[in-house]
Amino acid sequence: MKKHKIGIIGFGGAGIALFQHFERFSDCSVTSVLDIKETAFERARFYLPSIFTTYSLTEFLNSGIDIVVVTSPDNTHADYIADSLSAGKHVLCxxxxxxxxxxxxxxxDAIARHPGQVVGVQHQMRCLPVHTEIHNIVRQGQLGKIGYIEGYYVHNLTKRAFEYDEWRLRDNATPLIYSGIHxxxxxxxxxxxxxxxxxxxxNNICFPEYPESDLNVILLKFxxxxIGKVVTAFGAGRPQDHTVQIYGDQRSIFNNMLFEKDGxxxxxxxxxKNTLPGRKQAFIKDLAITGFSNMFEKLMKIYPYNAQYNIGFxxxxLYEHYLAVNQSAKNFLDAVNGEAKLQCTALDAARSVAVALAGVEAYRTGATVQVKKYWPKELGQL
Ligand SMILES: NC(=O)c1ccc[n+]([C@@H]2O[C@H](COP(=O)([O-])OP(=O)(O)OC[C@H]3O[C@@H](n4cnc5c(N)ncnc54)[C@H](O)[C@@H]3O)[C@@H](O)[C@H]2O)c1
Known part of the structure; x- marks a missing residue:
């Protein structure tokens, strides 16, 4: 008998992904799905014929689950989190x-009224090994004084955006709130x-079918x-790019490379090497990438570099999606079991939402926007 029973709200792309991860953990199983479409239930039954599916939130919350995973459209999260907490569930959103x-x-407000329940947020970018290392290097002060940091969320969504549902169109899901927030x-x-x-x-040039804009660029003042920069692009004709770059006066970071002043x-x-269960193909591919990159690194060390023309890539x-989602979901489960601290709390995730909301106003109006306008007092002092 598994320890936790999980219900998923919204069985589209993110719902399927989290279903697969939670089904592979040894101490939980997914038993229920809530959605607004029969096609979502068909998808769920394809993966697990015995799964309980319903359009009714009451039936869903009473179906014996103790954890709710919210993977429905962005503007439905607040109500589903509040209702799930009222029903005594832990929530991963x-x-x-x-x-x-x-x-x-x-x-x-709902969290304050239910302090004993865990509410985690799937900001899986924090769980990537390369990002955890960047975090450590910055915390240790290895870069010296930092002046600049940037991040790129470049993901061609021209096929994926409306695959399971058209909520991005219905709700005017701006790239910054929906993805750049990562x-x-x-x-x-x-x-x-x-x-x-x-x-x-x-602007809305490369993927004009996407509502309002498909490219957002924001500058942040900490x-x-x-100074920070976040680029979100859904229509760029290229593979995904999730570059992070940081300039410090002693050292600088470009993705997984730490540069010295002398080059x-x-x-x-x-x-x-991806050893997660069910990833045999990825494992073989990763072996080849590992071999190639080791060879590349050795060559770059032999080749006499100089400060001007250095290794550039x-x-x-950069973004091992499966690994990141797996680690983040596992961290939530560990927190529910009282074995770990949450990587990303709702309070922290709410602060990221406030910044992104200010960013949307900024690019819509051309004005420089103070984040405090979007910072309710519940977020603490800014
Ligand atoms: N962490 C990540 O990297 C990541 C990646 C993709 C999506 N997301 C997030 O996951 C959520 C879902 O995105 P997606 O890409 O899976 O969307 P999707 O369009 O693939 O699927 C959405 C699902 O929700 C259902 N749905 C629509 N309205 C609903 C409602 N009111 N109640 C219940 N179900 C409803 C749809 O029928 C569909 O099955 C969004 O909040 C999105 O921002 C996160």
Whole structure:
């Protein structure tokens, strides 16, 4: 008998992904799905014929589950979190935690009334080995004084955006709130600092079918004076790019490379052999990438580099999606079991939402926007 029974709300792309992870953990099983479409139930039964499916939230919450995983559209998260907490469940919610100030207030109020239940947020970018290492290097002060940090969420969504549902169209899901928030959150987490001011621009050229804009670029001013940049692009004709770059006065980071002033470099994260269950194909591919990148690194060390023309790119798959989602989901389960601290709390995720909301106003109006406008007092002092 498994320890935890999980119900998933919204069985589209993110719901399927989290279903697969939770089904592979030894101490839980997914037993229920709530959705608004029969096609979602058919998908769920394809994976697990015996799964309980329903359109009714009451039936869902009474179906014997103790954990709710919220993978429905962004603007539904707040109500589902509040209702699940009232019903005594632990909750894991997909990012963004919500898409409005009202949503933030509703969620934090519900959490305050149910302090014994765990509410985690799937900001899995924090769980990637390369990002954990960047976080450690910055915390140890290895970069010296930091002036600049940037992150790229470049993911061609022209096929994926409307595959299971058209909520991105219905709800005008801006790239920044829906995806760029990954890097708003990552940059805040790495810097351990808050953003106070945002300006930005957007256009709708490369993927005009996407509502309002498919490219958002925002500049962030942190409390410390550090300048940040987040680029979110859904229509770029290229593979995914999740670059992180940081400039310090002693050392700088470009993805998994730590640069010295004289042009020397150190690789601090290497491609991982993916040994997660059910990933045989990926394992074989990863072996080849690992071999190639090791050879590349050795050549770059032999070749006499200089400060001007240095190694510019190290072959690593920057965003190991499966690994990141797995680690993040496992961290939530460990927190429910009282064995770990949450990687990303709802309060912290809410602060990322506030910055992203300021960013949306900034690129829509062309004005520089103060984050405090979107910072309800429940988020603490800014
Ligand atoms: N962490 C990540 O990297 C990541 C990746 C993708 C999506 N997400 C997030 O996951 C959530 C879902 O995105 P997706 O890509 O899976 O969307 P999707 O369009 O693939 O699937 C959405 C599912 O929700 C259902 N749905 C729609 N309205 C609903 C409602 N009111 N109640 C219950 N179900 C409803 C749809 O029928 C569909 O099955 C969003 O919040 C999104 O931002 C996170």
């Amino acid at each position: 997909e990012k963004p935690l919500t898409d409005s100030i009202e949503g933030i207030r509703k969620i934090l 890097f708003v959150d990552l940059l805040r987490w790495i810097m351990k600092d808050e953003v106070v001011e945002v300006c930005g621009m957007a 409390r410390s004076g550090v 020397g470099f150190k690789i601090f994260a290497r491609p991982k 190290y072959p690593i798959r």
